[in-house]
Amino acid sequence: MNTKTPRVLSIAGTDPTGGAGIQADLKSIAANGGYGMAVVTALVAQNTRGVRSVHTPPAEFLREQLDSVSDDVAIDAVKIGMLGDPEVIATVGDWLRATRPPIVVIDPVMVATSGDRLLSCEAEEALREILPLAGLVTPNVPELAVLSGRSEATMWDDVVAQSLEVSRRWGVRVLAKGGHLPGDVVCDALVEADAFDSVRPLESPRIATRATHGTGCSLSSAVATWQTATGDWFTSIDRSRQWLTESLRHGEELEVGQGHGPVSHFAGLWQRGGLITSASAEWWARIAELREATDRDPFLTGLADGSLDKARFAAYLAQDVHYLEGYASVLSRLAQMAREPVERAFWTTAALACLTTETALHRTWLTEPRPAKSPVTERYLDHLRSAVDQGYEHGVAAVLPCYWMYADIGARLDPAGNPYADWITMYADPVFHESAAAARRITDRAAGAATPVVRESMWRAFERSAQLEREFFAQ
Numbered sequence: 001m002n003t004k005t006p007r008v009l010s011i012a013g014t015d016p017t018g019g020a021g022i023q024a025d026l027k028s029i030a031a032n033g034g035y036g037m038a039v040v041t042a043l044v045a046q047n048t049r050g051v052r053s054v055h056t057p058p059a060e061f062l063r064e065q066l067d068s069v070s071d072d073v074a075i076d077a078v079k080i081g082m083l084g085d086p087e088v089i090a091t092v093g094d095w096l097r098a099t100r101p102p103i104v105v106i107d108p109v110m111v112a113t114s115g116d117r118l119l120s121c122e123a124e125e126a127l128r129e130i131l132p133l134a135g136l137v138t139p140n141v142p143e144l145a146v147l148s149g150r151s152e153a154t155m156w157d158d159v160v161a162q163s164l165e166v167s168r169r170w171g172v173r174v175l176a177k178g179g180h181l182p183g184d185v186v187c188d189a190l191v192e193a194d195a196f197d198s199v200r201p202l203e204s205p206r207i208a209t210r211a212t213h214g215t216g217c218s219l220s221s222a223v224a225t226w227q228t229a230t231g232d233w234f235t236s237i238d239r240s241r242q243w244l245t246e247s248l249r250h251g252e253e254l255e256v257g258q259g260h261g262p263v264s265h266f267a268g269l270w271q272r273g274g275l276i277t278s279a280s281a282e283w284w285a286r287i288a289e290l291r292e293a294t295d296r297d298p299f300l301t302g303l304a305d306g307s308l309d310k311a312r313f314a315a316y317l318a319q320d321v322h323y324l325e326g327y328a329s330v331l332s333r334l335a336q337m338a339r340e341p342v343e344r345a346f347w348t349t350a351a352l353a354c355l356t357t358e359t360a361l362h363r364t365w366l367t368e369p370r371p372a373k374s375p376v377t378e379r380y381l382d383h384l385r386s387a388v389d390q391g392y393e394h395g396v397a398a399v400l401p402c403y404w405m406y407a408d409i410g411a412r413l414d415p416a417g418n419p420y421a422d423w424i425t426m427y428a429d430p431v432f433h434e435s436a437a438a439a440r441r442i443t444d445r446a447a448g449a450a451t452p453v454v455r456e457s458m459w460r461a462f463e464r465s466a467q468l469e470r471e472f473f474a475q
């Protein structure tokens with residue numbers, strides 16, 4: 001698999017509402033991991049309800065645009081959308097023959113979702129003639145009928161038959177799209193006419209939505225982008241369809257226009273952390289209820305107003321010494337696992353502070369014989385150890401709630417006249433707060449570099465620790 005960022009050129013018309021054409025292509029290319037470039041074939045005054053007019057710049061200017069890109073940039077893939085008229089098709093055809101981009105996907109745009117024509121009737125033959133220059137053609141049902149010269153298919157079998165005809169006649173792979181056929185399942189297929197007439201279907205649930213403007217544009221751009229990375233058409237189509245299904249699902253949330261709105265190209269990215277600058281801030285917000293419940297715990301309210309029974313406080317500290325010893329071991333393991341020297345130093349110092357500063361106060365309260373570890377203490381330490389067993393990212397997420405919740409409590413309790421002032425002051429100390437902030441920064445860095453799957457399980461580790469923190473106070 002090629003891991004370089006694919007440089008993908010869209011040659012297409014415009015949509016000022018951003019849902020189709022060049023605007024959709026650029027979003028789709030970016031959403032699928034590519035660097036998008038664009039050459040405009042036609043300026044289209046359109047919105048989600050329909051097309052008002054089309055302005056086609058001179059063919060010489062189109063060629064100037066194309067050459068400006070290819071004279072300077074190594075193009076990994078080209079997606080071709082609306083071409084409009086025979087002159088535009090001839091210009092793009094000549095440029096393709098001259099530059100021979102390694103990957104070419106042609107979406108044979110003819111009619112918009114609104115029913116308006118985007119390709120003149122006399123251009124249909126010219127469009128057929130450039131099909132052999134493509135690695136893949138992506139017609140919808142009506143476009144397939146025009147390309148094959150048949151009447152519009154109403155059954156999937158006819159779609160496949162027409163795709164085979166087009167593939168055989170023009171020597172090109174066809175992605176047959178069944179979006180226009182009825183049914184709960186949307187069927188597409190990668191069709192290649194050869195000795196075996198290969199037909200590889202792809203199915204997905206039909207999303208009940210009006211936001212389908214630009215699905216064809218977005219899909220073909222995504223496939224061109226993925227093809228650069230995977231080198232396998234079926235895999236590229238499969239990944240693009242998965243992305244499109246999610247984007248279709250969230251399209252209506254954008255509330256763009258009164259007709260057929262656009263898909264939400266970046267919905268997946270936004271959901272999985274693309275805009276989150278601090279994962280830990282979001283996790284902290286998500287445990288707000290749990291934190292409020294912890295604040296209401298009689299142990300903490302008693303600590304806050306000084307009414308807490310001394311024996312209960314001593315019992316808590318006895319468990320906390322057990323906890324801090326185990327916690328320090330986990331921090332030491334993080335120190336060994338950290339790749340950055342500053343993080344290694346931080347966890348080493350943190351482990352040391354646990355075993356010295358924090359437990360020093362605790363020991364003044366301890367009585368012999370020391371009580372054994374409670375089930376909650378055991379459970380909490382087991383969780384931390386198993387988190388760190390899963391890896392550094394999980395480990396840092398799991399140890400964070402202890403830092404953060406204690407710093408938060410320490411900042412809010414008033415030590416004046418409180419019999420537990422020493423304890424409160426320890427967690428109100430700016431040095432402790434700086435450590436909590438450093439632990440957050442490390443977690444955010446790890447979460448930012450993690451895959452969505454790892455980030456999700458980091459959150460689970462964080463949430464479980466926060467729950468155990470609450471149980472620890474309540475025990």
Ligand SMILES: Nc1ncnc2c1ncn2[C@@H]1O[C@H](COP(=O)(O)OP(=O)(O)OP(=O)(O)O)[C@@H](O)[C@H]1O
Binds near residue numbers: 112139213245
């Ligand atoms: N409602 C839907 N739910 C799920 N997938 C859909 C839906 N509508 C279309 N698709 C998928 O979107 C892609 C484009 O399909 P379609 O047949 O609508 O092409 P198109 O007509 O060229 O698109 P456009 O809307 O841009 O004209 C296909 O992969 C198709 O399966």
Ligand SMILES: Cc1ncc(COP(=O)(O)O)c(N)n1
Binds near residue numbers: 081082111
């Ligand atoms: C410039 C341009 N290119 C393509 C389409 C087709 O998209 P849709 O069929 O979703 O309207 C469009 N409307 N405008």
